Amino acid sequence: NAHIICRTRDFCFVLNSKEVRLKSSPADLVTETDQQVEKMLISAIRRKYPQHRFIGEESVAAGEAVELTDSPTWIIDPIDGTVNFVHRFPFVAVSIAFTVNKQTEFGIVYSCVEDKLFHAQRGRGAYLNGKPLCVSGQTDIHRCVVVTEIGAERDDLALSTMTSNICRLLRLPVQGVRALGTAAVDMCQVATGGADAYYHIGMHCWDIAASTIIVLEAGGVVMDTDGSEFDMMSRKVIAASSSAVANGIAQVVQADSFLGDFSRNRA
Ligand SMILES: O=P([O-])([O-])O[C@@H]1[C@@H](O)[C@H](O)[C@@H](O)[C@H](O)[C@@H]1O
Numbered sequence: 001n002a003h004i005i006c007r008t009r010d011f012c013f014v015l016n017s018k019e020v021r022l023k024s025s026p027a028d029l030v031t032e033t034d035q036q037v038e039k040m041l042i043s044a045i046r047r048k049y050p051q052h053r054f055i056g057e058e059s060v061a062a063g064e065a066v067e068l069t070d071s072p073t074w075i076i077d078p079i080d081g082t083v084n085f086v087h088r089f090p091f092v093a094v095s096i097a098f099t100v101n102k103q104t105e106f107g108i109v110y111s112c113v114e115d116k117l118f119h120a121q122r123g124r125g126a127y128l129n130g131k132p133l134c135v136s137g138q139t140d141i142h143r144c145v146v147v148t149e150i151g152a153e154r155d156d157l158a159l160s161t162m163t164s165n166i167c168r169l170l171r172l173p174v175q176g177v178r179a180l181g182t183a184a185v186d187m188c189q190v191a192t193g194g195a196d197a198y199y200h201i202g203m204h205c206w207d208i209a210a211s212t213i214i215v216l217e218a219g220g221v222v223m224d225t226d227g228s229e230f231d232m233m234s235r236k237v238i239a240a241s242s243s244a245v246a247n248g249i250a251q252v253v254q255a256d257s258f259l260g261d262f263s264r265n266r267a
């Protein structure tokens, strides 16, 4: 059994995960808590906004389509970092983004154990527990700490793509490569300036939708891993403190062979 006690100034609750089940791979886990948190969020929002649409990780796992339309849409990852949650590794987040006309209006990432609430609204800046955030501004790739994720895939192609990308970055060299086990919190490190860049191949829109606007509003840049325009549904992202750093990572990271197997945002 895993449990985490979440405290904020206003509330305290215990998340219990009684049953751990596998999804797409032996490292892609789901607990009752993931499902309950998602249900709780969707039903509370739906009560207030009955016309709005939802893309929720666990609803998609249960068979719902992943379809981002122009309608107001809430993109929810009820627990980002479920493997951490199950093992009590202390980086676990709830991630919520809201889009209209496919444009993200605001994003919230709550890193539960750290009690850190990141949020950003389009054009209004990014904040951590109410204090403004700013990226590091680093432009030299050789002086960067880069965050990425190992991911849940365990097939040979995915593993060799992931490890060779990390090796290529280390050979540049960069000053460090880190992975916290939650894409949402990883990416928020770029918004704080604690990391200079983040890249990920194979994540889903719910992992990074909220943290994308948080990085952008903190003055960062976001692009596809091939250097083209960012597409939230493409399962590839670079977030960085500057275009120079983002382009430096795009030149090194390769996604093609791996992503050949991916359809867009399939659960
Ligand atoms: O499943 P979940 O815990 O919400 O999300 C997880 C991510 O945030 C993690 O960083 C990534 O490596 C995993 O592949 C998975 O996508």
Ligand SMILES: [Mg+2]
Residues within 6 Å of the ligand: 077, 079, 080, 081, 183, 206, 207
């Ligand atoms: Mg996730």
Ligand SMILES: [Mg+2]
Residues within 6 Å of the ligand: 034, 057, 077, 078, 079, 080, 081, 082
């Ligand atoms: Mg999740």
